[in-house]
Amino acid sequence: MTNIPETGEFVRYEIAEHIVTITIDRPKARNAVDGPVTDGLEASIDAFEADDDAWVAIITGTPPVFCAGADLRAVGRGEAALMQTERGGFAGIVKRDRTKPLIAAVEGPALAGGAEIALACDLIVAATNSTFGIPEVKRGLVAAAGGNFRLGRKIPFNLAMEAALTGDPIDCATAERHGLVNVSAEPGQVLEAARALARRITANAPVAVRATRAIVVQGTWADDSVGWRLSREGTDAVNATEDVHEGVAAFLEKRPPRWTGR
Known part of the structure; x- marks a missing residue:
C-alpha cells in the first residue's frame, strides 16, 4: 500500500500507475537545494524504494529551472551541512544506493548540484531549452557531488573535460547528440515525455x-x-x-x- 511521505513545503510526492513524480518546488529560489529540500528528497527516495507499488520515479523541478544547485544564501548562513545526508550525500540523492529506475525530467537550467542530481539518475528527459553545467570553477570551487567524474561516463571525455574546466554549460541538442539526454521535448511537455518513457519501463516486469x-x-x-x-x-x-x-x-x-x- 502506498504511503505518501512527509516531504515538507518544497518537495512534492505523487504516485499514479506505478510511477512516482518527485518535484522540487522552490521556483522563487530557482529550485535551489537547502536543508528542507534535502530532507524532502531523501524522504521521497525512502518512500519510493519501500513501496512495492512504485516501480519508476521521475524527479523534476517547477519550471522555468530544473535546479540551480546548492542554495548559496543557505551556505552563507552556515547551513551547507544540512544539504548532505549520510546515505544520499548532496540533496539526499547523489550518493544514494537505489534499486529502482529514476528519471530526471529537466526543463531549463540544471546547474552545479542540479546537474549532479540529473547525472545521478538513470535516464534524462530534457526540454529543448535545457542546459547542463558544472560551473563551480567559475566561483573558485570544485564540483563535489559527482559531476566531475560522472559527466565523462555519459558523454565523450574531451567534451566532459571542456565542460568541467571552462564551467560553460552544455545545451540540450549537444547533450542529446552525445547520449546524455535520452529524450528531448518542447518546453512544457517534458514531464509528460518523462512519464511516457516511464510507462515504457512499467510495461515490463x-x-x-x-x-x-x-x-x-x-x-x-x-x-x-x-x-x-x-x-x-x-x-x-x-x-x-x-x-x-x-x-x-x-x-x-x-x-x-x-x-x-x-
Missing part, C-alpha cells in the same frame, strides 16, 4: 527491471567475471518470481502481461 538495472549499473565498468556473476544472480532472483510465469503465459496466450511484482 518490475523485478526483472530492477535486476537488469543492477547488472547495467554494477557491471558496465567491471570485469566480465563480475558481469557474469551479476547476470547469474539476477537470473536466479527473477526465476524465483511469479512474474516469470506470467510473462511466459502472456506470450503464449497473446495478451498483455499482468505483472504483480512478486
Whole structure:
C-alpha cells in the first residue's frame, strides 16, 4: 500500500500507475537545494524504494529551472551541512544506493548540484531549452557531488573535460547528440515525455527491471567475471518470481502481461 511521505513545503510526492513524480518546488529560489529540500528528497527516495507499488520515479523541478544547485544564501548562513545526508550525500540523492529506475525530467537550467542530481539518475528527459553545467570553477570551487567524474561516463571525455574546466554549460541538442539526454521535448511537455518513457519501463516486469538495472549499473565498468556473476544472480532472483510465469503465459496466450511484482 502506498504511503505518501512527509516531504515538507518544497518537495512534492505523487504516485499514479506505478510511477512516482518527485518535484522540487522552490521556483522563487530557482529550485535551489537547502536543508528542507534535502530532507524532502531523501524522504521521497525512502518512500519510493519501500513501496512495492512504485516501480519508476521521475524527479523534476517547477519550471522555468530544473535546479540551480546548492542554495548559496543557505551556505552563507552556515547551513551547507544540512544539504548532505549520510546515505544520499548532496540533496539526499547523489550518493544514494537505489534499486529502482529514476528519471530526471529537466526543463531549463540544471546547474552545479542540479546537474549532479540529473547525472545521478538513470535516464534524462530534457526540454529543448535545457542546459547542463558544472560551473563551480567559475566561483573558485570544485564540483563535489559527482559531476566531475560522472559527466565523462555519459558523454565523450574531451567534451566532459571542456565542460568541467571552462564551467560553460552544455545545451540540450549537444547533450542529446552525445547520449546524455535520452529524450528531448518542447518546453512544457517534458514531464509528460518523462512519464511516457516511464510507462515504457512499467510495461515490463518490475523485478526483472530492477535486476537488469543492477547488472547495467554494477557491471558496465567491471570485469566480465563480475558481469557474469551479476547476470547469474539476477537470473536466479527473477526465476524465483511469479512474474516469470506470467510473462511466459502472456506470450503464449497473446495478451498483455499482468505483472504483480512478486
